[in-house]
Amino acid sequence: MVEKSLYSKHISTQFNAELEDVRQRVLAMGGLVEQQIIDATRSLMDGDGMLGETVRRNDYKINQQEVFIDEECSRILARRQPTASDLRLVYAVIKTITDLERIGDEAERIARMAADLASQERLRYGYNEIQHLSKHVSQMVHDVLDAFARMDIEAALAVAKEDVTVDREYEALMRQCITFMMEDPRQIRRVMDLIWVVRSLERIGDHAGNIAEYVIFFVKGKDVRHLSLEQMERHVRGEDVLPENGPSAGAQ
Amino acid sequence: MVEKSLYSKHISTQFNAELEDVRQRVLAMGGLVEQQIIDATRSLMDGDGMLGETVRRNDYKINQQEVFIDEECSRILARRQPTASDLRLVYAVIKTITDLERIGDEAERIARMAADLASQERLRYGYNEIQHLSKHVSQMVHDVLDAFARMDIEAALAVAKEDVTVDREYEALMRQCITFMMEDPRQIRRVMDLIWVVRSLERIGDHAGNIAEYVIFFVKGKDVRHLSLEQMERHVRGEDVLPENGPSAGAQ
Numbered sequence: 479m480v481e482k483s484l485y486s487k488h489i490s491t492q493f494n495a496e497l498e499d500v501r502q503r504v505l506a507m508g509g510l511v512e513q514q515i516i517d518a519t520r521s522l523m524d525g526d527g528m529l530g531e532t533v534r535r536n537d538y539k540i541n542q543q544e545v546f547i548d549e550e551c552s553r554i555l556a557r558r559q560p561t562a563s564d565l566r567l568v569y570a571v572i573k574t575i576t577d578l579e580r581i582g583d584e585a586e587r588i589a590r591m592a593a594d595l596a597s598q599e600r601l602r603y604g605y606n607e608i609q610h611l612s613k614h615v616s617q618m619v620h621d622v623l624d625a626f627a628r629m630d631i632e633a634a635l636a637v638a639k640e641d642v643t644v645d646r647e648y649e650a651l652m653r654q655c656i657t658f659m660m661e662d663p664r665q666i667r668r669v670m671d672l673i674w675v676v677r678s679l680e681r682i683g684d685h686a687g688n689i690a691e692y693v694i695f696f697v698k699g700k701d702v703r704h705l706s707l708e709q710m711e712r713h714v715r716g717e718d719v720l721p722e723n724g725p726s727a728g729a730q
Numbered sequence: 731m732v733e734k735s736l737y738s739k740h741i742s743t744q745f746n747a748e749l750e751d752v753r754q755r756v757l758a759m760g761g762l763v764e765q766q767i768i769d770a771t772r773s774l775m776d777g778d779g780m781l782g783e784t785v786r787r788n789d790y791k792i793n794q795q796e797v798f799i800d801e802e803c804s805r806i807l808a809r810r811q812p813t814a815s816d817l818r819l820v821y822a823v824i825k826t827i828t829d830l831e832r833i834g835d836e837a838e839r840i841a842r843m844a845a846d847l848a849s850q851e852r853l854r855y856g857y858n859e860i861q862h863l864s865k866h867v868s869q870m871v872h873d874v875l876d877a878f879a880r881m882d883i884e885a886a887l888a889v890a891k892e893d894v895t896v897d898r899e900y901e902a903l904m905r906q907c908i909t910f911m912m913e914d915p916r917q918i919r920r921v922m923d924l925i926w927v928v929r930s931l932e933r934i935g936d937h938a939g940n941i942a943e944y945v946i947f948f949v950k951g952k953d954v955r956h957l958s959l960e961q962m963e964r965h966v967r968g969e970d971v972l973p974e975n976g977p978s979a980g981a982q
Contacts, residue, residue, distance in 0.1 A: 541956040548953065552821060559811035569804060572821075576828055656918055663915040666908055677929075701800065704793040 493558050497567060500550050501627075504571055504578070507543040508623040511578050512616055514540070514585035515682060519612040521589055522675060523605060527596035533589035540582035544575045563696070570696040574626065577685040581619065584678040584685075591671045591678075601665060603658060604672045607651050611679045614644055618686040625693050634693035635714045637686055639707060644683035651676050745810050749819060752802050753879075756823055756830070759795040760875040763830050764868055766792070766837035767934060771864040773841055774927060775857060779848035785841035792834035796827045815948070822948040826878065829937040833871065836930040836937075843923045843930075853917060855910060856924045859903050863931045866896055870938040877945050886945035887966045889938055891959060896935035903928050 514533055521529035551568050554560060560568055595601075618640050625633035655676065659669045694702045694714060702710045712718045766785055773781035803820050806812060812820055847853075870892050877885035907928065911921045946954045946966060954962045964970045 538956070545953050545955060548821075552817065555807060555821075556813045556817055561808045565804065565808055569800075569807075569824075572824060573828065576825065656922060659911065659918050660915050663912050663918075666911050666915075666918075670908060701797050703797065704790070 490558075493560075493564075496550075496554055496558070497564060500547060500554065500571055501567070503543065503547050503550070504574055505623060505627055507540060507547065507575060507578050508619065508626070510536075510540055510543070511581050511585065512619050512623070514582055515588070515612065515616045515619065518585045518588035518592060519609065519616070522592035522595065523609055525592075525596045525600060527593045530589040530593035530596065534586050534593070537582055537586045540579055544579040547571065547575050563699075566696045566699060570692040573692045574689050577688045581682050581685045584682050587678045588675050591675050595668060595671050598668060601658075601668050601672065604651075604655065604669070607647075607654070608672065608675055608679070611644070611647050611651060611676065614640070614647065615679050615682045615686065618644070618683055622686045622689045622693070625690065629693060629697050631694050631697045631714050634690040635711060637690040638710060641683045641687035642707065644680060648676060648680040648683075742810075745812075745816075748802075748806055748810070749816060752799060752806065752823055753819070755795065755799050755802070756826060757875060757879055759792060759799065759827060759830055760871065760878070762788075762792055762795070763833050763837065764871050764875070766834055767840070767864065767868045767871065770837045770840035770844060771861065771868070774844035774847065775861055777844075777848045777852060779845045782841040782845035782848065786838050786845070789834055789838045792831055796831040799823065799827050815951075818948045818951060822944040825944045826941050829940045833934050833937045836934050839930045840927050843927050847920060847923050850920060853910075853920050853924065856903070856907065856921070859899075859906065860924065860927055860931070863896070863899050863903060863928065866892070866899065867931050867934045867938065870896070870935055874938045874941045874945070877942065881945060881949050883946050883949045883966050886942040887963060889942040890962060893935045893939035894959065896932060900928060900932040900935075 514536060517529055518533045520526065521533060551572050554568055558564070618637050621633060621640075622637045624630070625637060652673065655669050655673050659666050688703075691701075691703050691710075694700075694710070698713060700713060702713055705713070709718070766788060769781055770785045772778065773785060803824050806820055810816070870889050873885060873892075874889045876882070877889060904925065907921050907925050911918045940955075943953075943955050943962075946952075946962070950965060952965060954965055957965070961970070
């Protein structure tokens with residue numbers, strides 16, 4: 479269900495180019511964020527403190543992109559005075575980059591823990607499960623950016639659903655970490671570092687889920703935050719759409 | 731340095747009323763969020779699981795307000811096509827309510843831990859320090875809403891500075907919790923509940939700091955996120971303002 483055409487109806491080619499530019503910048507920012515998660519996790523897995531440091535140093539690039547895109551959105555709002563789906567696109571971008579920036583912060587936190595752990599003896603447990611969880615959430619970030627690029631609400635819905643699985647993996651891993659600490663209290667400090675990594679990964683899943691909601695908002699013109707997954711699904715499938723909420727009504 | 735007049739220069743009384751309404755709604759939402767932090771902490775202190783449940787049930791009100799205010803902002807953007815400081819106000823509101831909603835989520839998490847802990851034997855430590863930290867961050871939320879209400883950038887700057895103290899208290903409390911766990915591993919599960927509370931309180935401080943930055947952005951027309959506190963302070967004091975950024979440019 480790809481609805482790219484939604485935001486390219488107006489006549490001004492220049493305006494089209496501006497919207498396309500901001501969209502491309504969000505995708506580029508997202509690509510950087512995704513790479514930061516992957517690198518932060520690799521620095522943890524390989525005990526590579528240098529790579530962890532690089533991730534921490536690179537966070538400013540994500541911050542710069544957020545500020546730049548916000549400025550661009552402000553300019554578009556002031557000069558182009560968008561309405562309907564164009565306005566919804568700008569709105570979705572403003573919300574999306576906040577979550578992307580915070581995913582970047584979580585990647586930085588993971589890198590900090592990785593750098594800390596790299597200087598100590600390696601724990602014999604937890605790493606495989608963390609790698610699995612990290613792959614899962616970075617795939618979610620990848621998929622939600624893909625959904626954003628194609629404005630594909632089915633793909634966005636799939637990401638929102640994945641978050642439930644991530645939460646379950648998180649709970650299981652957290653119980654395991656607590657067991658590790660109880661069995662070997664001398665390792666508590668190091669296990670706490672792992673716990674912060676696990677927590678950050680879980681938060682990344684949440685942020686990806688938020689972005690999925692903005693994609694659905696853009697395409698369907700309805701705010702699906704704080705709905706249950708079932709309600710969200712009915713909405714995406716168009717089973718509960720009242721006429722005044724339809725995309726034909728434009729944004730508002 | 732109160733600059734309320736900034737957003738009330740235009741001629742349309744109706745438009746003025748709409749902006750004032752959205753501003754009032756943000757303050758009302760903020761008041762509810764503040765109360766949720768206070769109640770969540772009280773439920774922890776008093777071991778009052780019922781109050782914790784009430785906090786969890788009330789979170790939907792905050793979510794509703796977020797959705798409502800976002801819709802109102804969309805309507806204002808589409809119909810009024812604001813520019814300059816009016817646009818910045820709407821932009822600051824859009825960003826602020828995201829952080830307020832996430833503070834609400836943290837309060838809900840605290841309430842969940844409180845409800846969990848209420849059903850178990852009470853730990854003999856940590857509570858006083860947590861109460862202190864909670865008072866500190868709820869004061870920050872109170873102060874930043876006050877800064878938002880009066881668009882007072884000196885007050886906003888003070889909140890941003892407080893966050894540094896909160897981070898220090900957080901670090902100390904976290905070290906203490908780790909010591910508790912090492913000294914008495916049988917308590918690890920319960921101390922972990924306290925750790926999540928401490929973490930949530932620290933995140934509330936971060937969100938209050940974010941809102942402080944939006945207030946400064948609104949008044950000064952410059953994005954101060956990701957600046958150091960010193961740079962932010964120089965900016966608020968007008969010591970690094972280039973002519974084109976100056977308040978004399980109107981909006982900006």
